[in-house]
Amino acid sequence: MTMLENSSVLLFIVFVLLFLLLLFVVLIRTNGTAALIWNEILEKVTNFIMNQSKEQRILNFVLQNAVRGDPCSVVDTIDKYCSQKEWAMNVGNEKGLILDKIVEEIKPSTVLELGTYCGYSAVRIARLLKAGVCFFTVEFNPEFAAIARQVIEFAGVQDKVNILEGPSEEIIPQLKKKYEVDTLDFVFLDHWKDRYSPDTILLQECNLLRKGSVLLADNVICPGAPEFLNYVRNSPHFQCSNYPAHLEYMGVQDAMEKAVFSG
Numbered sequence: 001m002t003m004l005e006n007s008s009v010l011l012f013i014v015f016v017l018l019f020l021l022l023l024f025v026v027l028i029r030t031n032g033t034a035a036l037i038w039n040e041i042l043e044k045v046t047n048f049i050m051n052q053s054k055e056q057r058i059l060n061f062v063l064q065n066a067v068r069g070d071p072c073s074v075v076d077t078i079d080k081y082c083s084q085k086e087w088a089m090n091v092g093n094e095k096g097l098i099l100d101k102i103v104e105e106i107k108p109s110t111v112l113e114l115g116t117y118c119g120y121s122a123v124r125i126a127r128l129l130k131a132g133v134c135f136f137t138v139e140f141n142p143e144f145a146a147i148a149r150q151v152i153e154f155a156g157v158q159d160k161v162n163i164l165e166g167p168s169e170e171i172i173p174q175l176k177k178k179y180e181v182d183t184l185d186f187v188f189l190d191h192w193k194d195r196y197s198p199d200t201i202l203l204q205e206c207n208l209l210r211k212g213s214v215l216l217a218d219n220v221i222c223p224g225a226p227e228f229l230n231y232v233r234n235s236p237h238f239q240c241s242n243y244p245a246h247l248e249y250m251g252v253q254d255a256m257e258k259a260v261f262s263g
Contacts, residue, residue: 071127092248108185115191119148196228
């Protein structure tokens with residue numbers, strides 16, 4: 001093979017590699033599953049190199065850059081970190097505005113959040129609530145719960161937020177007797193997507209929903225909650241509205257689903 005032929009083969013290989021790299025970048029930007037898998041790989045590599053979890057890095061960034069006692073500063077700081085440094089599964093700034101609007105419209109007295117994670121949405125919701133509102137947020141992962149407590153305390157909304165640790169299917173049945181909850185005005189679902197539907201049914205079975213109770217579910221398109229959508233949209237007990245948006249800190253299509261309980 002001549003030198004010219006060798007150069008042509010090398011150029012072809014470089015072209016193919018560049019094309020595959022470009023295709024991979026486009027896939028990550030447009031395909032939700034690919035993007036989530038890629039971010040999970042990056043997270044594991046970074047955790048190994050730094051010997052520290054992503055959630056701890058988010059907390060440290062908040063403690064170093066946000067203003068103590070200012071919930072808006074804490075929310076903005078987490079958004080900045082997750083949009084510029086590492087992706088994380090908060091509701092995010094775009095869908096956060098949808099969440100804000102619904103909370104402001106409802107003016108709830110009793111709130112339940114399923115899935116606390118690092119406390120981003122708990123702080124976001126709590127900053128809009130009046131003093132004395134009953135707000136519970138449920139987190140299964142004790143490490144996440146510990147970080148969320150610090151974020152919530154730093155934001156200065158610890159008096160408004162009660163973190164309950166454990167599986168949602170165990171805590172929901174305890175809300176009436178153990179935590180003296182009559183019914184819920186607002187429920188934000190942002191935990192395991194396969195728990196959306198069974199936990200919604202559980203809320204009904206435990207008589208925690210009243211006529212007018214509002215459920216808002218995040219990530220119903222990506223990663224997706226098809227069983228939940230099928231249940232609430234086909235149930236005579238719910239009136240549904242869909243809010244198209246994008247996956248937090250990405251251009252991937254996503255949506256939130258609002259389901260109002262009609263009794």
